[in-house]
Amino acid sequence: MAELYLPSTLQPLFAGLPRRLDIDAATVDEALDRLEERWPGFRDRLCEPGPELRRHIHVYVDRQRATLDTALEVRSRVDVIAAISGG
Amino acid sequence: MSKTLVLVGTRKGCFILESDEARLEWELRGPFCEGWPIYHAVHDAESGAIYAAGASEWHGASIWRSLDLGETWTQSSDGLEYGDSGLKLSKVSGLTAAHGRLLAGAEVPGVFESRDGGQTWKVLSRLEGQPGSDSWNDPANQPPGHLGVPAILPHPEDPGRYWAIVQGIGIFETTDDGTSWTPRNKGLRADWPLENPEVGYCVHKLVMSPVDNDRLYQQNHVGMHRSDDAGVTWTEISDGLPTEFGFAAGAHPQERDTFYVIPLDPGHGRCMPDGSAAVWRTRDAGSTWQRLADGLPQQDAHVGVLREGMAIDRHEVPGVYFGTSTGQLFASADEGESWREIASYLPGIASVEVAIID
Numbered sequence: 001m002a003e004l005y006l007p008s009t010l011q012p013l014f015a016g017l018p019r020r021l022d023i024d025a026a027t028v029d030e031a032l033d034r035l036e037e038r039w040p041g042f043r044d045r046l047c048e049p050g051p052e053l054r055r056h057i058h059v060y061v062d063r064q065r066a067t068l069d070t071a072l073e074v075r076s077r078v079d080v081i082a083a084i085s086g087g
Numbered sequence: 088m089s090k091t092l093v094l095v096g097t098r099k100g101c102f103i104l105e106s107d108e109a110r111l112e113w114e115l116r117g118p119f120c121e122g123w124p125i126y127h128a129v130h131d132a133e134s135g136a137i138y139a140a141g142a143s144e145w146h147g148a149s150i151w152r153s154l155d156l157g158e159t160w161t162q163s164s165d166g167l168e169y170g171d172s173g174l175k176l177s178k179v180s181g182l183t184a185a186h187g188r189l190l191a192g193a194e195v196p197g198v199f200e201s202r203d204g205g206q207t208w209k210v211l212s213r214l215e216g217q218p219g220s221d222s223w224n225d226p227a228n229q230p231p232g233h234l235g236v237p238a239i240l241p242h243p244e245d246p247g248r249y250w251a252i253v254q255g256i257g258i259f260e261t262t263d264d265g266t267s268w269t270p271r272n273k274g275l276r277a278d279w280p281l282e283n284p285e286v287g288y289c290v291h292k293l294v295m296s297p298v299d300n301d302r303l304y305q306q307n308h309v310g311m312h313r314s315d316d317a318g319v320t321w322t323e324i325s326d327g328l329p330t331e332f333g334f335a336a337g338a339h340p341q342e343r344d345t346f347y348v349i350p351l352d353p354g355h356g357r358c359m360p361d362g363s364a365a366v367w368r369t370r371d372a373g374s375t376w377q378r379l380a381d382g383l384p385q386q387d388a389h390v391g392v393l394r395e396g397m398a399i400d401r402h403e404v405p406g407v408y409f410g411t412s413t414g415q416l417f418a419s420a421d422e423g424e425s426w427r428e429i430a431s432y433l434p435g436i437a438s439v440e441v442a443i444i445d
Binding site: 007009010012013040044045046048049054056057082083 | 121143144145146147149162163164165168169170171175
């Protein structure tokens with residue numbers, strides 16, 4: 001199970017969504033699919049058509065910048081970061 | 088006793104001000120919508136819901152809904168997309184609730200519809216094939232700057248008939264629910280060269296008189312205009328105003344010839360002229376204009392008002408409201424004769440709408 005950490009900006013949008021959860025997925029893309037199944041609309045908040053990650057959403061897998069295609073290991077740590085932007 | 092609600096969309100969320108029929112004391116609630124930039128918040132009189140169109144820098148465009156006058160909110164963007172076309176939806180803005188459905192305008196230009204209270208959306212039209220569409224559909228230019236549909240004006244009796252503004256292009260009318268469109272820009276002035284005289288007009292705001300559906304008014308980049316034939320032809324009515332430029336406009340709910348605008352300096356500043364705040368009103372369809380400023384700051388007030396920044400209620404003596412892009416909200420309970428500041432420190436205001444709740 002990969003260990004997933006989410007930004008605080010997502011919790012108010014989806015009832016019961018935790019900041020940290022375990023996900024059984026082979027890629028970042030699959031992990032988002034698992035979350036979409038439990039919280040409909042979740043994927044749209046992180047991705048835009050392509051699909052690709054939104055411009056100000058960064059994902060790191062084991063501290064390396066990742067894309068939707070990045071593979072996850074059983075013990076991977078996945079950090080989803082809402083990049084510093086705006087004012 | 089009825090409530091008067093003023094819905095305010097700001098750079099940092101949606102706010103609601105509440106008063107009674109007298110509209111003298113106001114209570115502010117918010118921010119709502121998790122502080123997302125809200126471009127337009129409206130009340131749907133049929134369902135009682137409030138909807139707010141927003142676009143987060145992080146999480147994209149979505150439309151928020153509250154079924155309890157702002158106490159709780161949910162959001163959905165299900166269907167707010169252009170599929171495999173390669174076009175990117177960067178923002179939703181102009182919301183319209185009419186005839187049992189919601190319409191939303193989007194960047195890249197498109198009109199979206201929801202028939203389930205904003206839970207799911209589908210694109211009704213991208214105005215494909217209309218003059219100007221090549222520029223906004225250019226795959227090398229996605230998203231195409233701030234080119235979108237900022238507003239949709241519904242016909243109050245005919246669900247399939249409405250007008251859409253495309254920024255920098257002009258007004259288009261459909262009478263068959265978006266299947267076909269007709270440019271409605273005849274008689275408008277452009278201070279720049281036009282390749283096609285049917286389009287190329289920078290229309291900021293379009294409103295209809297509630298008592299005469301053929302009477303439309305528009306504020307555009309270079310003037311105020313009036314139409315007496317539902318937009319087929321336009322006549323300029325800028326004479327007597329301090330500038331030709333402005334964004335916001337509003338029609339009187341009972342008098343077809345009464346109409347309000349907020350002229351702004353046309354340069355980069357886009358503030359009210361001379362640091363002196365005023366709303367301007369005509370009571371004769373644009374032949375003459377009166378400056379309304381009693382109670383508004385008359386010195387060092389360098390404030391601007393955006394396209395959805397003014398609203399007029401439907402009380403017997405109508406109230407007029409406007410919000411500035413620097414966060415001040417002003418209200419008049421006497422048709423603009425006198426004004427009070429009812430909120431002073433909001434985030435920059437993008438939209439103001441008013442609803443009467445019985």
